[in-house]
Amino acid sequence: MQKLIIQGGFALKGELTVSGAKNAALPILCASLLAETPLHLSSVAALKDIDTTIKLLDTMGVKVVREADKVTLDASDVQSFEATYEMVKTMRASILVLGPLLARFGTARVSLPGGCAIGSRPVDLHIKGLQAMGAAIHITHGYIQASTLHLPNRRLQGARYYMDVVTVTGTENLMMAASLAEGKTVLENAAKEPEVVDLAECLIKMGANITGAGTDVITIVGVEKLHGASHNIVCDRIEAGTYMVAAAMTGGDVLLNNVRPDLLDAVIEKLREAGADVKCTKNTIHVKSDGKLKAVNIRTAPHPAFPTDMQAQLMALNVVATGVAKVTETIFENRFMHVQELQRLGADISIDGNTALVKGVAQLDGAIVMATDLRASASLVLAGLVAKGETVIERIYHLDRGYEYLEEKLTKLGAKVRRAN
Ligand code: UD1
Numbered sequence: 001m002q003k004l005i006i007q008g009g010f011a012l013k014g015e016l017t018v019s020g021a022k023n024a025a026l027p028i029l030c031a032s033l034l035a036e037t038p039l040h041l042s043s044v045a046a047l048k049d050i051d052t053t054i055k056l057l058d059t060m061g062v063k064v065v066r067e068a069d070k071v072t073l074d075a076s077d078v079q080s081f082e083a084t085y086e087m088v089k090t091m092r093a094s095i096l097v098l099g100p101l102l103a104r105f106g107t108a109r110v111s112l113p114g115g116c117a118i119g120s121r122p123v124d125l126h127i128k129g130l131q132a133m134g135a136a137i138h139i140t141h142g143y144i145q146a147s148t149l150h151l152p153n154r155r156l157q158g159a160r161y162y163m164d165v166v167t168v169t170g171t172e173n174l175m176m177a178a179s180l181a182e183g184k185t186v187l188e189n190a191a192k193e194p195e196v197v198d199l200a201e202c203l204i205k206m207g208a209n210i211t212g213a214g215t216d217v218i219t220i221v222g223v224e225k226l227h228g229a230s231h232n233i234v235c236d237r238i239e240a241g242t243y244m245v246a247a248a249m250t251g252g253d254v255l256l257n258n259v260r261p262d263l264l265d266a267v268i269e270k271l272r273e274a275g276a277d278v279k280c281t282k283n284t285i286h287v288k289s290d291g292k293l294k295a296v297n298i299r300t301a302p303h304p305a306f307p308t309d310m311q312a313q314l315m316a317l318n319v320v321a322t323g324v325a326k327v328t329e330t331i332f333e334n335r336f337m338h339v340q341e342l343q344r345l346g347a348d349i350s351i352d353g354n355t356a357l358v359k360g361v362a363q364l365d366g367a368i369v370m371a372t373d374l375r376a377s378a379s380l381v382l383a384g385l386v387a388k389g390e391t392v393i394e395r396i397y398h399l400d401r402g403y404e405y406l407e408e409k410l411t412k413l414g415a416k417v418r419r420a421n
Helices: 022-034 048-060 085-090 092-105 124-132 168-179 194-205 237-249 265-274 308-319 337-344 374-386 397-402 406-412
Strands: 003-007 013-017 039-042 063-067 070-074 107-111 136-140 143-147 160-162 184-188 209-211 217-221 230-232 253-257 277-280 285-288 324-328 348-352 355-359 368-370 390-394 416-420
Touching (some): 003 374, 013 406, 022 048, 022 168, 048 085, 092 124, 092 143, 092 168, 168 194, 168 217, 237 253, 237 265, 265 277, 374 390, 374 397
Parallel strands (some): 013 253, 368 390
Antiparallel strands (some): 003 390, 063 070, 107 143, 184 217, 277 285, 348 355
16 A cells, blocks of 8 residues: 655745646536536546546446546436445445436436445435435435436426535535426525535536525526536635645745635635735735744634635644644544544644644654545645654555645655655
């Protein structure tokens, strides 16, 4: 298994281009299943989760052509309507094929995702929402078996549906399904994440009638058919945020290009509060810091509040800041897997329920640590960048799921990082 070896103590300096967002690309790739003609995408990052999604779509009969960051998907001849356990267990976002398959073909068989390192993460709201649209759904042998064959014209029926927890992929699945339903669907308490908005923008280009994406009420008036379109995936705000924290922690000076500061308000606010100098234009963010940071309290919540996908990275910042910070995780029940590993580097953290108390230490010491999930791994990289000596991060396949060209990007900014077997 590959590992990442980091020599700490080098300030990050230079320019960086932010990649297309993983969490926007995944639902948009799945949205190709809705269209009768090819969907052309650009800014699709080279990531393991994207490879997995493309492989899944390929098993269904979607013809995929990928060249650099451009992907064309032709779902005019889909033969299989199934996502197997083998696929879904490696990537929970595979559940995003459920809504599109059911809406266009009237049948879908998708494995239940099962457990996951950061909590139980059920998909009950995806299922209940589709049932509200009239789908017949049975759970058998660990699979969600869904059908619309009993419905008028075999089409899902528009419905009003309130999600009692804000769910990002749930909102996306239901929005895609409703795009081809008969009549009007209103999704209440919908997720407002920028990736939901990017998916809605792509669906609209494909012929969907959607209003309200980015607010907590999304209205979709179903159409009979959707067609292909061209769409450029929105920038990855979590990748951007991770490099911003890296610049701040290492006392660096980094200019991020191809970024949307308006999607990162909560993170920018926290970095400024910690003492970093953050300047923005419409498409750039410039982070400068002397590396002397103050502890900042964090509380994760759905967008536009502080994102759970940046919690581990801000935890890493607090580990070496001056003072004591309270980090509260409200989205996932078990998202402190990075704490024990950060402690191996010398961090002073205690956990009480969903809150971690982080007391800043003057210096971390390099050690061997293990990546446990995507963002937890990112926090270990950040800690390794400022730790004394060598930090070895094992199981970095987690990082490859979500950070495009990680070592190349870090090396270009002056970090001493290498991959080894
Ligand atoms: C998405 C993101 C992930 C991010 C998360 C929260 C993708 C591919 N992944 O994950 O990076 O960390 O949003 O911003 O976009 N829940 C239910 N029932 C459901 C669905 C969710 O109770 O049917 C709960 C979950 O257990 C969790 C909360 O809702 O506590 C939010 O989860 P959700 O927004 O669904 O996360 P994902 O969409 O899986």
